Amino acid sequence: MTTKEILKIENLKTYFNTWAGIVKAVDGINLDVKEGETLGLVGESGSGKSVTALSILGIVPRPGKIIDGRILFKGENLLEKTESELQKVRGKEIGYIFQDPATSLNPVLSVANQLTEVIIRHQNVTKREALEKAIELFKLVEIPDPELKIWNFPHQLSGGMKQRMAVARALSCQPSLLLADEPTTNLDVTIQAQILQLMKTLKEKLSMAMILITHDMGVVAEVADRITVIYAGRVCETADTRTIFYKPRHPYTVALLTAVPSLALRKEELAVIPGAIPNLIDPPSGCRFHPRCKYAKAACAKEIPPLKEIEPGHFVACIRASELDIKSPLGV
Amino acid sequence: MSDRHFLEVENLVKHFPIYSRGVLFKKQVGIIHAVDGVSFSIDKGTTFGLVGESGCGKTSTARSILYLDPPTSGRIFMDGEEISEIFISKNKNKILKLRRKMQYVFQNPYASLDPRMTVADIVMEPFMIHKHIPKNEWHDKLYELLELVGLEDYHAERYPHEFSGGQRQRICIARALAVEPQLLIADEPVASLDVSVRAQILNLLRDLQRKLDMTYLYISHDLSTVRHICHRVAVMYLGNFVEIADTDDLFDSPLHPYTQALIAAIPVPDPEVAKKGRSALPGEVPSPINPPKGCRFEPRCIYAKEYRCIEKNPQLIDVGNGHLVACERSR
Numbered sequence: 001m002t003t004k005e006i007l008k009i010e011n012l013k014t015y016f017n018t019w020a021g022i023v024k025a026v027d028g029i030n031l032d033v034k035e036g037e038t039l040g041l042v043g044e045s046g047s048g049k050s051v052t053a054l055s056i057l058g059i060v061p062r063p064g065k066i067i068d069g070r071i072l073f074k075g076e077n078l079l080e081k082t083e084s085e086l087q088k089v090r091g092k093e094i095g096y097i098f099q100d101p102a103t104s105l106n107p108v109l110s111v112a113n114q115l116t117e118v119i120i121r122h123q124n125v126t127k128r129e130a131l132e133k134a135i136e137l138f139k140l141v142e143i144p145d146p147e148l149k150i151w152n153f154p155h156q157l158s159g160g161m162k163q164r165m166a167v168a169r170a171l172s173c174q175p176s177l178l179l180a181d182e183p184t185t186n187l188d189v190t191i192q193a194q195i196l197q198l199m200k201t202l203k204e205k206l207s208m209a210m211i212l213i214t215h216d217m218g219v220v221a222e223v224a225d226r227i228t229v230i231y232a233g234r235v236c237e238t239a240d241t242r243t244i245f246y247k248p249r250h251p252y253t254v255a256l257l258t259a260v261p262s263l264a265l266r267k268e269e270l271a272v273i274p275g276a277i278p279n280l281i282d283p284p285s286g287c288r289f290h291p292r293c294k295y296a297k298a299a300c301a302k303e304i305p306p307l308k309e310i311e312p313g314h315f316v317a318c319i320r321a322s323e324l325d326i327k328s329p330l331g332v
Numbered sequence: 333m334s335d336r337h338f339l340e341v342e343n344l345v346k347h348f349p350i351y352s353r354g355v356l357f358k359k360q361v362g363i364i365h366a367v368d369g370v371s372f373s374i375d376k377g378t379t380f381g382l383v384g385e386s387g388c389g390k391t392s393t394a395r396s397i398l399y400l401d402p403p404t405s406g407r408i409f410m411d412g413e414e415i416s417e418i419f420i421s422k423n424k425n426k427i428l429k430l431r432r433k434m435q436y437v438f439q440n441p442y443a444s445l446d447p448r449m450t451v452a453d454i455v456m457e458p459f460m461i462h463k464h465i466p467k468n469e470w471h472d473k474l475y476e477l478l479e480l481v482g483l484e485d486y487h488a489e490r491y492p493h494e495f496s497g498g499q500r501q502r503i504c505i506a507r508a509l510a511v512e513p514q515l516l517i518a519d520e521p522v523a524s525l526d527v528s529v530r531a532q533i534l535n536l537l538r539d540l541q542r543k544l545d546m547t548y549l550y551i552s553h554d555l556s557t558v559r560h561i562c563h564r565v566a567v568m569y570l571g572n573f574v575e576i577a578d579t580d581d582l583f584d585s586p587l588h589p590y591t592q593a594l595i596a597a598i599p600v601p602d603p604e605v606a607k608k609g610r611s612a613l614p615g616e617v618p619s620p621i622n623p624p625k626g627c628r629f630e631p632r633c634i635y636a637k638e639y640r641c642i643e644k645n646p647q648l649i650d651v652g653n654g655h656l657v658a659c660e661r662s663r
Binding site: 044045158159160161188189190191192193194196197215216217218219221222241242245246255256257259260271272273276277330 | 385386496497498499526527528529530531532535553554555556593594597598599600601602603605606607610611612613614616
């Protein structure tokens with residue numbers, strides 16, 4: 001590949017040491033993001049999407065701990081940095097949009113206060129200049145009457161406006177990487193379309209890379225250049241968006257695509273992935289998807305499938321990937 | 333009133349008063365027009381979908397029908413009986429009898445189950461209230477219900493926190509089915525669940541309807557699940573219905589500009605289609621405290637200027653095949 005990798009995660013393991021046992025939330029994840037690219041990180045709840053993002057920023061909540069792996073951001077290992085060094089990266093180099101705008105904003109501080117806080121922290125500016133910058137940002141994320149709205153408190157803004165404000169805050173220092181953790185999950189479809197469009201245009205304008213975390217296949221289809229599918233703390237499949245949708249090789253990717261109710265394909269019965277996500281304290285041996293996989297055979301329960309490159313840029317972690325002939329529900 | 337309509341709602345209105353702060357000088361300062369005159373009917377054994385953005389009055393409509401929040405005005409008939417009269421009469425026996433006929437499955441299975449009760453307690457509580465089956469049959473009925481919703485016998489002694497979201501929703505459904513209701517109101521039953529589990533619950537609801545001949549009122553903001561489960565769909569915007577039609581009719585030929593915008597806004601899980609981008613509807617839902625005078629959708633509507641939409645709120649008109657639409661353009 002000619003383009004440079006801005007972020008590379010190697011064999012990341014983040015465990016939570018709880019009274020019930022060790023929760024292996026992230027168990028050896030490998031992924032990489034190239035400059036100016038949008039990577040979609042897809043998986044169900046509890047698959048380790050958010051923990052991966054929090055690990056990148058080094059803000060895994062207790063009792064979580066990163067126990068192994070490397071996170072290379074612009075060639076430097078973030079895990080070797082001290083807290084004060086990390087603080088210079090967070091917010092400035094890597095922006096973060098949290099899942100729920102209602103809880104990620106401070107209810108007792110005005111929007112202006114929360115936005116200028118980030119700007120003053122990372123840039124050498126006065127309060128007044130910071131405020132001007134904040135108003136500029138509000139214009140960028142298309143909030144009407146920015147001069148007035150900036151003095152509002154979060155409860156005075158609607159969900160869509162709050163999410164726009166969160167986008168503005170994440171972009172305030174022009175980061176080179178944006179982590180967006182389910183940025184549209186709590187929003188109505190019409191507002192969701194607005195926010196996604198906004199993020200797409202801003203990404204191009206500021207030429208940054210983005211990791212979009214979501215469980216919505218429709219959203220990644222629209223925004224992502226490449227997709228990494230993760231299940232129970234491990235990567236199942238990584239490939240460019242078209243390959244994931246039209247030529248997936250991992251049974252879990254196919255199952256995810258089939259389970260989505262689609263307007264175009266009205267089926268009598270929705271295809272179901274039997275069972276539920278495994279308990280991560282005592283995950284299934286071997287391939288973690290094997291208890292729910294209809295193609296599983298005895299060997300799947302024994303060995304952990306390695307992430308293999310079966311085509312250039314197409315990685316699959318399934319020992320039967322080459323022999324199985326699975327069809328995408330979208331047809332080819 | 334034809335016999336096949338199981339539930340009939342006429343001109344339902346639900347307003348919430350807003351009061352100023354204070355105790356002594358508390359006075360009404362405004363009204364939230366949550367539901368502003370909706371009428372519809374549901375045939376027996378079918379599913380009626382209620383779609384709209386958050387805050388448009390879907391849940392208020394459902395809660396008014398069950399008298400969880402008594403409606404401000406309007407008439408509701410169930411099985412030919414006017415239920416508002418029964419509730420106003422305050423006849424406890426009659427109300428209890430009526431409640432047995434209609435049940436509610438709430439949106440969030442994490443909040444709607446008592447964490448200190450076991451599954452058996454939760455599912456058997458309705459038996460205790462309604463006393464419709466003798467006590468010695470309670471346990472048989474409990475296991476029958478658990479089997480019906482796809483849970484195992486040994487789950488009965490467990491507490492809600494031991495279950496996943498999908499399983500919790502199954503418990504909620506079992507609890508609702510305990511009184512053998514004829515009408516089930518499902519308020520976004522899959523909104524908080526994962527995609528792979530969502531399909532399980534939707535299939536379960538559909539199977540149960542076939543088996544027990546139940547009538548559903550299905551509330552959702554997710555149009556793709558609505559297409560899968562509903563026979564007839566109403567689109568709601570700011571307390572009004574803007575369009576009612578049979579499901580296929582609505583999705584194949586939506587007439588109201590709002591319905592068209594909603595359908596266009598659904599993300600398509602297909603990169604070929606999705607990369608072209610969606611047409612985003614500009615603006616947000618106006619406040620229901622001071623709704624627009626004319627057509628409520630007029631401020632966001634792209635066609636509004638061509639027609640006189642600002643003065644009059646259009647009524648639902650039948651344009652054929654039971655397809656009702658409230659828009660000046662379809663006149």
